[in-house]
Amino acid sequence: MTFSHQLEAKLAKLMRSYPAGRERSALVPLLLFAQDEVGAVTPEVVEEAARRLKITTLEVEEVVSYYSMLHRRPLGKHHLQICTNISCLLTGGSELWEQACRRLGVGHKEVTADGQISLEEVECIGACSWAPALQVNYDFYHQVTPERLDRLLAELRNV
Amino acid sequence: MYNQPSPLETRILTRRFGLPRSAAIETYLAHEGYQAYEKARGMTPEAIIEEVKTSALRGRGGAGFPAGMKWSFVPRASSKPKYIVVNADESEPGTCKDRLLMENDPHQLIEGMLIAALAVDARAGYIYIRGEYRYLIEIMDRAIAEAYQHGFLGRGFDAYTHTGAGAYECGEESALLESLEGKRGIPRIRPPFPAVVGAFQCPTVLNNVETYCAVPWIILRGGGAFAELGTPKNGGTRLFCLSGHVNRPGVYELPLGFPLLKMIHEVGGGIRNGNRLKAVIPGGSSCPLLKAEEADLPMDYDSLAKARSMLGSGGVVIMDETTCMVKVALRIMRFYAHESCGWCIPCREGTNWLRKLLERFHDGMGRSSDIVLIGSLAKNMLGRTFCPLGDAAALPTISIVEKFAAEFEAHLEGRPCPFEEAGRLVMA
Numbered sequence: 275m276t277f278s279h280q281l282e283a284k285l286a287k288l289m290r291s292y293p294a295g296r297e298r299s300a301l302v303p304l305l306l307f308a309q310d311e312v313g314a315v316t317p318e319v320v321e322e323a324a325r326r327l328k329i330t331t332l333e334v335e336e337v338v339s340y341y342s343m344l345h346r347r348p349l350g351k352h353h354l355q356i357c358t359n360i361s362c363l364l365t366g367g368s369e370l371w372e373q374a375c376r377r378l379g380v381g382h383k384e385v386t387a388d389g390q391i392s393l394e395e396v397e398c399i400g401a402c403s404w405a406p407a408l409q410v411n412y413d414f415y416h417q418v419t420p421e422r423l424d425r426l427l428a429e430l431r432n433v
Numbered sequence: 434m435y436n437q438p439s440p441l442e443t444r445i446l447t448r449r450f451g452l453p454r455s456a457a458i459e460t461y462l463a464h465e466g467y468q469a470y471e472k473a474r475g476m477t478p479e480a481i482i483e484e485v486k487t488s489a490l491r492g493r494g495g496a497g498f499p500a501g502m503k504w505s506f507v508p509r510a511s512s513k514p515k516y517i518v519v520n521a522d523e524s525e526p527g528t529c530k531d532r533l534l535m536e537n538d539p540h541q542l543i544e545g546m547l548i549a550a551l552a553v554d555a556r557a558g559y560i561y562i563r564g565e566y567r568y569l570i571e572i573m574d575r576a577i578a579e580a581y582q583h584g585f586l587g588r589g590f591d592a593y594t595h596t597g598a599g600a601y602e603c604g605e606e607s608a609l610l611e612s613l614e615g616k617r618g619i620p621r622i623r624p625p626f627p628a629v630v631g632a633f634q635c636p637t638v639l640n641n642v643e644t645y646c647a648v649p650w651i652i653l654r655g656g657g658a659f660a661e662l663g664t665p666k667n668g669g670t671r672l673f674c675l676s677g678h679v680n681r682p683g684v685y686e687l688p689l690g691f692p693l694l695k696m697i698h699e700v701g702g703g704i705r706n707g708n709r710l711k712a713v714i715p716g717g718s719s720c721p722l723l724k725a726e727e728a729d730l731p732m733d734y735d736s737l738a739k740a741r742s743m744l745g746s747g748g749v750v751i752m753d754e755t756t757c758m759v760k761v762a763l764r765i766m767r768f769y770a771h772e773s774c775g776w777c778i779p780c781r782e783g784t785n786w787l788r789k790l791l792e793r794f795h796d797g798m799g800r801s802s803d804i805v806l807i808g809s810l811a812k813n814m815l816g817r818t819f820c821p822l823g824d825a826a827a828l829p830t831i832s833i834v835e836k837f838a839a840e841f842e843a844h845l846e847g848r849p850c851p852f853e854e855a856g857r858l859v860m861a
């Protein structure tokens with residue numbers, strides 16, 4: 275399996291980051307970076323990770339199943355992650371979550387039919403003082419109001 | 434920065450925040466940057482550790498262990514390589530400070546790592562950043578590259594970033610080390626502690642981002658000056674993350690010992706809508722809650738311990754009179770049930786049973802015997818797990834059922850949640 279030049283360069287740097295004989299350390303970052311490019315941790319990605327790090331596919335699988343950001347099926351082009359943990363709960367996060375479910379017609383870890391947007395209710399994302407907060411892919415949105423969420427959904431449907 | 438600073442702050446770690454291009458090495462160098470590292474290069478490792486001990490700097494991740502003491506446990510004579518690991522897996526609900534430290538002043542963290550490396554003779558360091566903080570990996574990688582260009586890194590010490598991929602448990606130090614080695618983040622049996630057997634089975638200093646960030650100032654101005662900012666045995670300032678029902682939520686740097694009520698009413702601008710304070714989580718969701726009448730105390734490790742809670746990670750979550758405490762207990766437990774790594778049965782099963790019991794309660798189908806059951810289930814988790822996640826789930830739950838028993842009674846036998854009946858829980 276070949277990745278883009280940018281990803282290969284990133285992975286090459288990653289592999290040099292750990293002590294000799296400890297290349298397996300690169301596994302979690304490798305899987306996440308590969309997922310960013312491929313769209314999911316596919317069986318091919320699992321095999322490629324195992325081959326590069328000289329471990330078994332089973333050892334890769336047990337790691338994939340542990341980390342909540344790693345997923346086996348593609349998400350939407352825009353992955354909308356709404357936090358409903360304590361600070362967000364207190365400031366309207368649950369209502370934003372319900373609003374997003376209603377507007378998109380999908381639920382937790384589901385993707386809209388056109389593949390544009392996927393939705394996930396997430397645990398604390400580290401934006402508590404600027405709650406309620408959400409992430410679209412890796413971008414943060416702070417102090418989100420219902421109106422702001424509606425505008426955001428309209429934008430994400432079209433880009 | 435995402436909120437206005439407060440005039441009541443004591444800006445030590447955040448003193449460069451707000452400068453133009455504050456993350457750039459030129460800005461850092463123009464404002465005392467790497468001067469502490471140069472000073473530390475002229476000191477013996479013993480003298481560095483002594484200075485950190487004098488500072489009364491305690492771990493800012495949650496446990497509050499004295500940093501200098503932790504460093505002194507590293508066997509410097511060991512022939513094994515030693516490592517510096519930064520816990521930047523910030524994921525304790527209520528906590529959002531390490532993000533700011535890395536975003537606004539990444540070199541301060543690198544300099545803290547460099548000084549720790551001198552103290553224990555480490556040759557490499559890893560910054561373990563939670564996967565959701567991708568933009569911070571880019572910022573830290575840029576800062577690391579700058580530090581190489583200027584010769585701070587690469588002359589005996591190398592630094593790397595490492596990303597997690599979504600797991601609260603990896604903020605626990607031994608699970609973090611497992612994750613760093615490319616495995617599931619499950620805790621290790623301790624002892625041995627990471628200081629002796631840590632990253633790659635080698636001696637390791639493992640501290641929170643904020644802990645390392647305090648070190649350059651301590652070396653530059655002296656441990657005594659840092660200690661004086663706080664209260665005895667509770668040195669310095671820390672970044673308190675105010676969230677929930679206050680008018681001015683935000684991250685504020687305040688000295689240890691700062692009065693909690695003053696923090697809420699003056700720094701945080703008081704309770705929203707003129708409401709009354711009901712409860713406070715003083716240091717992230719793992720800490721026992723304080724009732725309003727218990728909140729008149731200074732925010733330092735020892736005062737919180739005396740109040741049978743914890744200073745934790747600095748996440749101060751403020752709840753007003755409209756808050757349903759059953760709902761709060763349920764949301765907190767849903768989090769721990771989701772994040773339990775499954776390694777220890779009392780935690781794996783206990784969190785899920787507690788979640789189910791609390792769900793039943795919140796749905797109005799609680800039984801009076803459940804109130805006792807929740808308390809006894811939680812108490813049976815205490816001290817029976819390899820890592821603190823089991824306690825972290827049990828402690829806030831025990832505090833809520835004990836301190837707000839009347840609210841649980843109000844949810845009994847099919848009665849709807851009185852807070853939801855009166856309107857929505859949230860009236861933001």
